[in-house]
Amino acid sequence: MSDRSWIIDFPNSSEDEEEEMNNPSEEEEEMKNPSEEEAEMNNPSEEEEEMKNPSEEEEEEMKNRHSIFRVxxxxxxxxxxxxxxxxxxxxxxxxxxxxxxxxxxxxxxxxxxxxxxxxxxxxxxxxxxxxxxxxxxxxxxxxxxxxxxxxxxxxxxxxxxxxxxxxxxxxxxxxxxxxxxxxxxxxxxxxxxxxxxxxxxxxxxxxxxxxxxxxxxxxxxxxxxxxxxxxxxxxxxxxxxxxxxxxxxxxxxxxxxxxxILGPSQRPFYQAYDNMMEEGRSAMQLRRARIKFKRNPWNYIDDIVFFERTNVLSLPELIMNELTEIRFLNLMALERMGKCMGSEVTSYVTFMYGLIKSEEDASLLQSKGIIKSADGNDKAIVDGIKELARDMYLNPYSNMCLKQYHLNRYYLMRKRWSQFQEWHTIMKRHCFKITLALISAVVLWFLNVNVKVYHI
Incomplete structure (x- = not known):
């Protein structure tokens, strides 16, 4: 719009001038009503609007660049x-x-x-x-x-x-x-x-x-x-x-x-089934299934290996100190909020929570050098792991879930085999008693018959 403040500088204007003021000229009309070209200049184009308002793809790309988050x-x-x-x-x-x-x-x-x-x-x-x-x-x-x-x-x-x-x-x-x-x-x-x-x-x-x-x-x-x-x-x-x-x-x-972590995040090629989401067995349960524990010299949290031939579960060392809780909670928050970050830390914490359910479990893993605690307090270890794993779940498509599934399957197989051995031992004992009783009965019957024949 035109700036008419200059009119105030001329208080003695004539009637013609007043008419001109009341009836604006063509130039002033053009200034009030801009042309199509000027309108285009004032109104941003679609391309400019797109630059100001990024598309969903661009917003997603920007999110992918984020690596530091408000939790x-x-x-x-x-x-x-x-x-x-x-x-x-x-x-x-x-x-x-x-x-x-x-x-x-x-x-x-x-x-x-x-x-x-x-x-x-x-x-x-x-x-x-x-x-x-x-x-x-x-x-x-x-x-x-x-x-x-x-x-x-x-x-x-x-x-x-x-x-x-x-x-x-x-x-x-x-x-x-x-x-x-x-x-x-x-x-x-x-x-x-x-x-x-x-x-x-x-x-x-x-x-x-x-x-x-x-x-x-x-x-x-x-x-x-x-x-x-x-x-x-x-x-x-x-x-x-x-x-x-x-x-x-x-x-x-x-x-x-x-x-x-041993290597880059990889998604295993298998389909997740409901039975894969079973809770992990505790260390004492696995021990009763004749599974032995060994500390893995390479302290990578995803390097957990179960050797079926020797019944050995190899685990990395876990050090429990004043920084353990802060470290793992913030690492898990990073995995949860970061794009394509993987879930190795979360999976490891959830796996360890399945192993450590009681003070006996903590004591067993400490004795094997798998857990090192500053004060050696078994209860503090159990409470610490429980706090870390609160509201955390094992990713059904993670390598750790697959490892836990195989471990659970082996545990159930050993448990059934142990039950069968117990049943076999009991039956063997009972069968021996029954067989002995039958033989005794047959011998007594035979002796009785012989005595009767002898009397005749």
């Missing part, structure tokens, strides 16, 4: 403390929460340490991450608008949090009295390790890779391998037996998940 209320309601950080926030989800503010000064210390040590500026780190900011944003599901609309703030957050996480991982490798080291209280370190495990507190591993590439002469593959090794040593201590340490991962939680 569903249906999951957090079972154990809210397992998913909420206590000490430090990493990433945008919990940034700014009052109880996490004391750690912010240490995050900035970490950034200052890297800048001074490697002679790099904040601008150097920003340039390294600038091109991947959209990819980093896509990693987060339901990212708040305040981060989407403030690219610089999001980029700064990634750099500061990334430097803090790297410093924590490096300090675990080299203990020293360096004044630049955090030298946190051991109890505080446990809380930090705990918070880094949480799904809502993950940082894309791409951030760590880009930051290290700025200050390292190594190639990207070497840097990825280095980060994976740092993460696994931070939580498990030993990486010598892990063949998957060179894999590219999404974040710390994904690194740990891949380190626990």
């Amino acid at each position: 569903l209320t249906s999951i957090t309601s079972l154990n809210e403390k397992a998913y909420m950080p206590k000490t430090v926030s990493l990433g945008p989800y919990h940034q700014g929460e009052p109880h996490l503010q004391p750690m912010e000064k240490h995050k900035k210390r970490a950034l200052d340490h890297f800048r001074k040590t490697y002679g790099k500026s904040l601008e150097d780190y920003s340039k390294a991450l600038e091109d991947v900011v959209p990819q980093l944003m896509d990693s987060y599901d339901h990212l708040d608008e305040k981060w989407k609309n403030n690219r610089e703030q999001f980029l700064t957050l990634m750099i500061i949090d990334g430097c803090f996480l790297l410093k924590i991982l490096f300090e675990n490798m080299e203990r020293s009295k360096d004044p630049t080291h955090f030298n946190f209280d051991p109890q505080l370190v446990i809380y930090i390790r705990r918070d880094i495990l949480m799904l809502e507190n993950q940082l894309p591993l791409l951030v760590l890779v880009k930051l290290l590439l700025v200050q390292s002469a190594k190639g990207e593959d070497d840097v990825i391998r280095c980060i994976n090794e740092l993460v696994i040593k931070f939580y498990d201590g030993d990486t010598s037996t892990n063949d998957l340490i060179g894999l590219n991962s999404l974040h710390v939680l994904d690194v740990l998940r891949k380190s626990m």
Whole structure:
């Protein structure tokens, strides 16, 4: 529309001018009523509308790129403390929460340490991450608008949090009295390790890779391998037996998940039947069926093998400590919410819940070195496994379900064979008694007949 505010500057206008004002010219009419071309310019085309409103396929593709999630209320309601950080926030989800503010000064210390040590500026780190900011944003599901609309703030957050996480991982490798080291209280370190495990507190591993590439002469593959090794040593201590340490991962939680699994997720080629969903037998039940337990030296959770010829069930070691619950609950939340993530961790926890139903079961598996507990308390092990497996079910199409099905089938076969042996033993004993009685009766009858004949 035309701007007529200039008329106010001319208070002594003539009648003709007033008529012109009351009867707008053709030009003004055109300005009021735009042409078809102008209307097309003002009204976005279908292509532009499609760009603003992505199709279902594009939305699905965007969802597939998400790897860090806000945990569903249906999951957090079972154990809210397992998913909420206590000490430090990493990433945008919990940034700014009052109880996490004391750690912010240490995050900035970490950034200052890297800048001074490697002679790099904040601008150097920003340039390294600038091109991947959209990819980093896509990693987060339901990212708040305040981060989407403030690219610089999001980029700064990634750099500061990334430097803090790297410093924590490096300090675990080299203990020293360096004044630049955090030298946190051991109890505080446990809380930090705990918070880094949480799904809502993950940082894309791409951030760590880009930051290290700025200050390292190594190639990207070497840097990825280095980060994976740092993460696994931070939580498990030993990486010598892990063949998957060179894999590219999404974040710390994904690194740990891949380190626990023998190979990529595979769907077994079989049809699920109702009898496959039978509950697993306890360790004591299997022992009564003459099944022996052995610890598998390769601690991959999906490497559970039953050897029918020797009646041996080989299981990986399960360490129960202060981080076990947090680790497994967040791994299972990741499997539940992530696309094409697999269900190996969930299947393993459900399988172990079937084995450990009583304190006797826990004691048996501890004696075989399959379970290691910090305090050795059998009841704590039973309660811990029960808490992990709450509202969890075995995927009927998983390899673990197939293994449990074969194990249950073997158990039932052994049970029936044992019942048959018992029946056979009883019958054998009774048959012997019956046979002996019949023979005795025949002998007595024969003797009686002979006596009568003799008297005659």
